Every structure is written in structure tokens, then in C-alpha cells.
Amino acid sequence: MNQQPLLSAVNLHKTYRRSAEKVQVLRGLDLEVHEGEFLSVIGSSGSGKSTMLHLMCTLDKPDDGAIYLEGRRIDNLPAAERDQLRNRTFGFIFQFYHLLPELNALENVLMPQMIMHSAWSWWKAKGKLRKEAAQLLERVGLGHRLKHRPKELSGGEMQRAAIARALVNRPRVLLADEPTGNLDSQTGKQIVEILRDLNRREGLTIVMVTHNLEISHATDRVVKLVEGRVEAAVSDPFADNSQAVIRAASVA
Amino acid sequence: MYKLLLCWRYLKTRYLAMACIISVMLGVATLIVVNSVMSGFSTKLRERLHALLSDVVIESQGMEGFSDPKEKMARIMADPYLGPRIEAMSGTMEVFAMLQYRWPNGEPVTRPVKVIGVDPKQRGVMGGFREYVWNRYERIEPSFELSTERREEFEKHERFLLALEQEQPEEPRPPGDPPPPKAPPSPIKISEGAIVGNLIASFRKDVAPGKVEEVYLLNPGESIILTTVSGQRMTPVNDRFEITGYFKSEMSEYDANHVFVSLDYLQKLRTMDDRVTHLLIKLRDYNRDAEGVSIALTKLFEGEHLMVNTWEKKQGPLLQAIDIEKGILNVLLFLIIAVAGFGILAIFSMIVTEKTRDIGILKALGASNGGVMKIFLGYGLLLGAVGAGLGSALGCWLTIHINEVEGFLSRITGTNVFDRKIYYFDQIPTDLQPFMVVLVNVGAIGIAVLFSVLPALRAAFLHPVRALRYE
Numbered sequence: 001m002n003q004q005p006l007l008s009a010v011n012l013h014k015t016y017r018r019s020a021e022k023v024q025v026l027r028g029l030d031l032e033v034h035e036g037e038f039l040s041v042i043g044s045s046g047s048g049k050s051t052m053l054h055l056m057c058t059l060d061k062p063d064d065g066a067i068y069l070e071g072r073r074i075d076n077l078p079a080a081e082r083d084q085l086r087n088r089t090f091g092f093i094f095q096f097y098h099l100l101p102e103l104n105a106l107e108n109v110l111m112p113q114m115i116m117h118s119a120w121s122w123w124k125a126k127g128k129l130r131k132e133a134a135q136l137l138e139r140v141g142l143g144h145r146l147k148h149r150p151k152e153l154s155g156g157e158m159q160r161a162a163i164a165r166a167l168v169n170r171p172r173v174l175l176a177d178e179p180t181g182n183l184d185s186q187t188g189k190q191i192v193e194i195l196r197d198l199n200r201r202e203g204l205t206i207v208m209v210t211h212n213l214e215i216s217h218a219t220d221r222v223v224k225l226v227e228g229r230v231e232a233a234v235s236d237p238f239a240d241n242s243q244a245v246i247r248a249a250s251v252a
Numbered sequence: 253m254y255k256l257l258l259c260w261r262y263l264k265t266r267y268l269a270m271a272c273i274i275s276v277m278l279g280v281a282t283l284i285v286v287n288s289v290m291s292g293f294s295t296k297l298r299e300r301l302h303a304l305l306s307d308v309v310i311e312s313q314g315m316e317g318f319s320d321p322k323e324k325m326a327r328i329m330a331d332p333y334l335g336p337r338i339e340a341m342s343g344t345m346e347v348f349a350m351l352q353y354r355w356p357n358g359e360p361v362t363r364p365v366k367v368i369g370v371d372p373k374q375r376g377v378m379g380g381f382r383e384y385v386w387n388r389y390e391r392i393e394p395s396f397e398l399s400t401e402r403r404e405e406f407e408k409h410e411r412f413l414l415a416l417e418q419e420q421p422e423e424p425r426p427p428g429d430p431p432p433p434k435a436p437p438s439p440i441k442i443s444e445g446a447i448v449g450n451l452i453a454s455f456r457k458d459v460a461p462g463k464v465e466e467v468y469l470l471n472p473g474e475s476i477i478l479t480t481v482s483g484q485r486m487t488p489v490n491d492r493f494e495i496t497g498y499f500k501s502e503m504s505e506y507d508a509n510h511v512f513v514s515l516d517y518l519q520k521l522r523t524m525d526d527r528v529t530h531l532l533i534k535l536r537d538y539n540r541d542a543e544g545v546s547i548a549l550t551k552l553f554e555g556e557h558l559m560v561n562t563w564e565k566k567q568g569p570l571l572q573a574i575d576i577e578k579g580i581l582n583v584l585l586f587l588i589i590a591v592a593g594f595g596i597l598a599i600f601s602m603i604v605t606e607k608t609r610d611i612g613i614l615k616a617l618g619a620s621n622g623g624v625m626k627i628f629l630g631y632g633l634l635l636g637a638v639g640a641g642l643g644s645a646l647g648c649w650l651t652i653h654i655n656e657v658e659g660f661l662s663r664i665t666g667t668n669v670f671d672r673k674i675y676y677f678d679q680i681p682t683d684l685q686p687f688m689v690v691l692v693n694v695g696a697i698g699i700a701v702l703f704s705v706l707p708a709l710r711a712a713f714l715h716p717v718r719a720l721r722y723e
Binding site: 051054057059060079080083084085086087088092094098099100101102103107111112114115116117118119122123165 | 253254256257258261262265609610612613614615616617618619620621623715716717720
């Protein structure tokens, strides 16, 4: 894989302050994500997985280091451009679904579209956008739940709605922060299957953070974070040492 | 687009926001009602004061008045500037007097009054007099002449009294003396009429809460005695008058002090020939000409010791006091809305805290800081607008139905909310000005938005990652 990576993180450093104490979360993290790849990032809690995702999608700024999207540096862009990147280029799935409780499933899915459009252009394209969003919900198996509020949906259903929301603006990269962390194993598997399917059929680039090793098996490549650095990154998931890393991790 | 949707949903789903709406609503309604009632009182007062004083008044410095008002009027009308601007003029004479009448048990009552001599026809044209003359039950044409029936009755009564006097047993006289010559029949003097202030002739008694009854001490046809001083020598003069009507202007100061009599007769009684103390002038266009006319009149009568004033200047301190009162009241009442503003601040701060995670989500989905701020500013605007709208509706309804509301409150509490003995209006006067309603609305909405700026800024600058992690 010699082509330019779609998304790359170079020497990322990030420190959080927790009251008086400084917590160094990332200490020189390097990572490359290639177009069409389904990458999973594993690591114990506190190893900096979520922080890495937040930095990659420009929700937060690194203290040091840089993020590149197709070779263009994006972490130091003006706020308006970063907002636009989060809206159009990245899709984000959270562990706790994070749907807006006041809106029904369809409205939640439409939210990125509403943020993108002005009131007037929204009004003009409303019918078409609604139809597309409904189709997306149908695709993730929620066609019968369009008008339900989040509190009327199960965990799995909420996560499906969240996936549909992440996909509605046709992003280049889907970032998933422990998407199965709050679901039972059966439902979790279904969610990963949906992601796998999206990756295979549409070539969607996915970076998924998880600490469920079983789920990481379904991905093309697994990366392990230890103390804010990539401990082992293997470009070919089917190579022996990659399997060894996974096996080692699952034993640990 | 998402801003509108979220504002609307937050409004529909946060019952806490109802508290903000209600506080704005009550503030707006109170401001509208109080302003309307204050304006109503002030407008009514101005109307009455204006009517009674006419537009411009020329008055003498003392009680002696000035002579030859006809000549003065002719001079005014001949002036090329004044002539076309004046609609009517009327001379009057004002003087203090003692009024005396008898209680039904015969006990005398004396009270100070102001006697005003007017020509009922001329004064009637000026306005502010004719429309306030009543008999007990209805409006009547002002007149100081007794009706023919009343005149006959009066004459009969007087003759009867005279006859009683003459029937006294004659003193015994020595026989042979010629009988004394019979006294010539004295002409019966018919009393002049007087129109007395309604509050001199009657008092108001509470019958039930919110209801008062007028009890009359002086009935039409009953006599009063007015004692005043003559013009030059200041000797007391008095005469008997008979009541021909009541003056009911609903201005308690006037109704409790004024007695109107015929100008000619008052001049005769005070031996003042044709002198008057006041010359009332009604203009064709008060707003346009008041200043110019009073300046021209001052010039015209320079050196004649006469004062020229517009009615507003004469009542200046009173009118200013009302304006100041209204201004202060408005400032105080706006503080009510400011209190509502602090309520909005507190409740919005709570809502922002409650919505911290949603704010993080919106930012993760690409919403800008400005966009998040606009959600909460829009929310403040919406709350303010809904509160102000409901408050305006409530305020206007209360203003229009204020008398029913007052009656209802009086019945419930058993006390007089609006004491008619004090205010002497039968109805609470109101004047609902659309401009004032608009102003109050703009102020209330402005305050609602202003107080939501701080929570909105806090929401806008929330760190998205911290907001997402917020539990």
C-alpha cells in the first residue's frame, strides 16, 4: 500500500488537566488510515483511543503533531472549516448513541443535513432529503421506527439510528467510538455486521475503537494503543504476527 | 434550520420554560393595564380641566375684574391675526362666597364656595359647561330662570307667607282714630336660579361593595343663600337663590366648590356694572394656535394688568405631576420585567447545563459555536415573544373589562377596590394606546433576549469533548 493515506496522524500529543493534575493521554501517536479500510483500534481504557478519534475528526486540537486528510493538514484549520469537515467528511458514532432526545429517529438522522443547509435551502429540498433519510433508516433496519423518539427505541435501534445519522451526509470516513460498548453481544455483532457491509459494499473507510477483541476480528486491520502510542500496527491483517498480536491481546 | 427546530422543540418540551413565559406575561399584562388606567385617568382629567378652562384665559389680577369686556372682545376680533383664529369668547366673573342652606331639621349649614357668574348661552358655546348640567336624573339645558310653574308656585307660597304676616291681630288702638293706611302690596321678589356643584348638593354613600348611592341634601327648587362682597367697597352682600340644576363634571374639586349663577345678576349684586374677572377664549385650532394667540393677546393688552394663559400653563404643575408619576411608575414596573429577566437567566442556565451533552453532539455533527448560541438566543426570543403575546392579550382583555374585573374583585373581597367616593368616576377610565402596547412588547422581548445572552454564550463556548463526556 504505497498510495497516500486518506487520513494520517503524525506524532500526536495531548494532555488533559484534571484539576491540578496533568494527564498525558497521547504521547507521539502515529497512524495512517487508507481509503476503503476497516480499521479497529484496541487498547485498555485510558490508552487514548477516544482522544485519538476526537483529534482525527477535528473535535479537539492536539497539543503537538498534526492530522492530514489526503495530505492536507486539517487540525489547524479555522473553526468554520473544521465545522464543515465534521459535518460532511467525517461521520461519528458514539458508545452512548447520543441521539437528541427531543427529536424522533428521522429528525435525528436529518440533523447533519439541517446543519448543512440554510432554512431556505432546507425548505426547498425538504421532501427529497426526508426520503433519503428514511431510506437510510430502512437500510439499517429501522424503517418501521421513523417517528419514534429515542426513549422509545432499544439500545440496538438507537445505535442503528446513530449509524444512519453518521451516514446521511455521505462522509469519507466513519469514526466509531466503541459502538458496541453498551450493547449485548448479539446486538453488537449485528451493528458490526452493518459496518462491515458498508465497508465492503460501498468502500466506506471506517475507524472503530473497541475493547472487544472478538468484534475486532471482523475488521481488516487491528491497531493496539498502549499509553498513548501505537504499540503494534500491521498493515496486513492476515499476516501471522498480526494474528499473534490479537491473540496476545486476547490472552491479556 | 436545526436552530429553529430545536428552539421550537425545547419550547414544547421544557415545562420549566413555562415559568419564564408566565413571568414575562404577567409583567407585560401589568404594564399594559397600569399604563392604560393611568392614561385613562390623565386623559379624563385633561379633558375636564381643558373643557372647564377653555383654551386661553385672560384674567384680571384681582377680584375687582376689568371693565368693558365687550370692548375688549371687539378689539380682539378686530385684530387681523387673532380674529380668524378665535371661535368663541365669553366673559365670566369668579368670586368667593359663603353658601348657606338648612338641613331638613332646620339647622343651618354654611360652607365656602366659588361663585361663577356666566351667561348660560355664551358659556354653553365654549364647551365644558353645558354638557355637565343635570337635574337629578338627566342632562338639562343650563338656565337660571325658574320654570313658569315653579314661578307660580313660588309666588303663591310667598303670598301665603305675606298673608300670614298681615293676619296678625291688629294692635288695639284708641277708638275714633282713623285706621292706618293700608301698606301698599309689596312686589314679590322671585329668586334667581343657581346651578350648584353636585358634591355640594349631595354626598355619596356605600350601599354595597362597588356600589354607591347619591344622597341629596339640596333638591331642585330649594333655596340657598349666597353671601359675597361687593366690588368696590368690599361690603358683604347676599341674596337668596333657588336651585335649578346640578353641575356634574366628575372632577371632584369643581363639583364640590363651584356654584354657577347668572353673570348679569352677580354683576348687579356686587355693584360692578359690566365688569368681569375672566375672559374665556375658544380657538379654532388649539394645537396650532395656542402659543401664537397667547403671545398676541399679551401684546394686545400690554399695560392693562391682565394675565394671559393657556389652560395647560394654568394647570402646569398638576399635568407635570401626572406625567412624572407615570414615568416613575413605568420605571418601577419595568423592574418587574427585569425580575422576569433574571428568572430567564436562571432557568436558561439550568437548561444549558441540562443540555450540555446535546450541545456536544451538535458540535460533533458540525454545528458552529455561533449556531449553538443562536439556538439559545432564539429560544430567549421565542419565550419573550410568546410571553409578551400572551401578556398583551391578557393586558388588553383586563383593560377592556376592567370594570367587570373590579366588580368581581369587590364582590369576592367584600371591599371597594375602586372607591367611587374618592375618585368620583363611575367607571375606571382607561385609554389603551397601541403604541404603548408595542413599546411594552418590544421592551419585554428585548429583556428576554438580553438575559439569554449569557447562558447562550456559555453554551457556545462549551468544549465539545467535555460536553460529550458530561454525565
